[in-house]
Amino acid sequence: MNRFDYVRAGSVAEAVAAAAEPGAAYLAAGTNLLDLMKGGITRPTRLVDVTHLPGLDRIEALPGGGHRVGALVRNSDLAYDAEFARAYPAVAEALLSGASAQLRNAATLAGNLMQRTRCPYFYDPASACNKRDPGAGCDARGGETRLHAVLGWSERCIATHPSDLCVPLVALDAVVEIAGKAGTREVALEAFHRLPGDAPERETVLEPGEMIVSLRLPQDAAAFAGHSRYLKIRDRTSYAFAVVSASAALRLEGGRIGAARLALGGVALKPWRARAAEAVLAGAEPGEASFRAAADAALAEARPSGDNAFKIELARRLIVRTLTLAAAGTPERMLALPASAFADGSALHA
Amino acid sequence: MSFSLTLTVNGETRAIDLDDPRVTILDLLRERLHLTGSKKGCDRGQCGACTVLVNGRRVNSCLALAVSLDGADVLTIEGLARGDALHPVQAAFIDHDGFQCGFCTPGQIMSAVGLIREGQAGDDPERVREGMSGNLCRCGAYIGITQAVLEAQARLASEQGEAA
Incomplete structure (x- = not known):
């Protein structure tokens, strides 16, 4: 060091x-x-x-609805805050599916947003990496690409953002509150992380010195609480980054989908909001037909960045599964294996 | 530049002067305070062998700078027993063969103590396994570890019930 x-x-x-x-x-x-x-x-x-720093470790309910979460709130404190988890169950599920208990006890909200990709070529100083060394090239191209992007990637960089937490947060329109020399400003989480383009070394919209002070969940985010899930496909049962993950949140009104939110993880250099899929779902009847159409819309632009075309089909199936489980209802109790795609959450009601 | 900090380690308050801010809490414990129970396995937060409790919560001591933890209360495997009386989690690991080579054991035990304090696992072996996934055991003593955690938890709960 x-x-x-x-x-x-x-x-x-x-x-x-x-x-x-x-x-x-x-x-x-x-x-x-x-x-x-x-x-x-x-x-x-x-x-x-x-x-x-004092005051940045609080979870506050806002007067007009919604919550503000301080930058230093630890992952486990956020996941186990009963009021927060009731309002945003998919966020709690994503938190508890990430890392290990030890890491969740230490890791902070802002640190989660700022974490770097887990691309093994980025982590290996002997490999060429445009993110680590701009202009050096990208050894991930033509390499082992299981954890790499199928959406929004560029010739310069095919890495993914590894966060679980950010996936449901971006689906719920979370807003990042930032302090800088000139005062404070707000950025939608969806616009906070940058796609690689020609400058993969620039990962967020933060200017030098700017600091995340909190994150806000807007007033309408809790309206999805009854039908919210986060599902994650990983290479071992626990303590592994997502190969593909999905968060779905539905508002069901009279047998139809009043509003839908969908976001993907493990597929791009940012938490990926699937707005085209949300448009397909709005007003539709919940069921396999509309869920498949939504999955197709979400992945219409997807293309493999290497030997990872399987991730597109995997994401398609995971979206259908996540929407199906979200429509069945948020489990009353957190699953033993949070975000498991292989546990039927609805059975917990029995 | 030197950094002065105060840490409570296993109940004893210690004033510590550091000449280098790069020292992790793990290196401080092992190299400077000569508490070598916490193990350096991967040194990257992947194996859990360095697990200690900081302010009552289990963390990877290899991934925390000592200078940043000024004022913290640290509990290591050395501070768990009361004299010759083993902590219930320690006793349960012996009763259930929760180890073979023993290298990961201090981290496993501290992690189990943290898990039981968190109170989220109940008596569900699946929740115990999930809650202990940050601790690798290359000997593969996981079955014994899960049994030990469940038994220690039940014993601690009944002791608490008797004390109440």
């Missing part, structure tokens, strides 16, 4: 000023950052420790 200056910020303003310097990075739990630093993948010259 490289040497760095350690700065403990006493306020958000102090943190933003200290982190504006080139080479600076924010330190929260460090569960991803320290891993990257140990591997020599990132070499910040200054760490601005924000873990001691």
Whole structure:
């Protein structure tokens, strides 16, 4: 690990000023950052420790509906907050399907948004990577692409964003609240992560020094609570990143779908909102026909980035399964294996 | 530059001076406080052998900078027994052969103590397995580990019931 200056910020303003310097990075739990630093993948010259900042670890219900979650709220605290999990069950399910219990106890909300791809070529200093070393090339092309993109990728980069949590959050129109030198601003989570294009090294819309202070779930997000799921296909039962994941949230009105939300994980360099699929579902009768049509719409633009065409069919089937389980109803109790595609959540009502 | 911090380790408050901010809590415990029970397996948060409780919650000590944990309360495997009396989780691991080579065991036991405190697993072996998935055991003692966690949890619950 490289040497760095350690700065403990006493306020958000102090943190933003200290982190504006080139080479600076924010330190929260460090569960991803320290891993990257140990591997020599990132070499910040200054760490601005924000873990001691007051007030950023709260989950607040907002007066007009919706919730605000502080940047430093730990994954496990958010998942086990009874009121939050009741309002946004797919978010809790995604949280509990990610990483291990130890990591969830440490990892923070903002850190989850800021985590880097798990592309093994990004993690291997001996491989060419445009994200790590702009212009160097991409050894993932023609390599092992099981965890790589089928949507929104470019010739420069075919990596994916690894977050589970961000998938239902983007489906529910979450908004990121950001502090910077010039004050605060808001960005829809859907617009927060950038697709790779010609500059895969630029991963978010954050400007130097800007800091995530909280995330807001809007007033209408809880209206989907009765029919919300997150499902994740992974290569082992627990503690693995998604090969493909999906979050579906439905509002059912008189036997029809009043409103639908759908997002995918493990398929692109950002949590992927499937708006075309939502349009197909709106007003339709819930069932296999409309769910298949939605899946086709979601993946109309998908194309393999290597030897990973299977992910397109896998995503299609997972979307149908996730919509089916969401329509059956949110389980009353969190499943023993959260986000398992192989457990029938509806059976828990029996 | 030197960094002064205060940590409570296994109930004892310690003033610590660090000459380097890169020291993880795991390296601090092992190399500077000579508490070598917490193991360095992968050093990347993948194996769980370094699991300790920080402020009552299980975490990977290899992925936390000591300097950032100023003021924290740390419990390691060395602080679990009361004199010669083993903690119920330790005793249950012995009773159920919850290990073979023993390298991952301190992390498994601390993780199990954390899991039981979290109170989310109940008596469901599937929930115990899921809750312990951050701890790898290359000897494959998982069946014994799951039985040990379930028994220790039941024993701790009944002890609490008697004390109440």
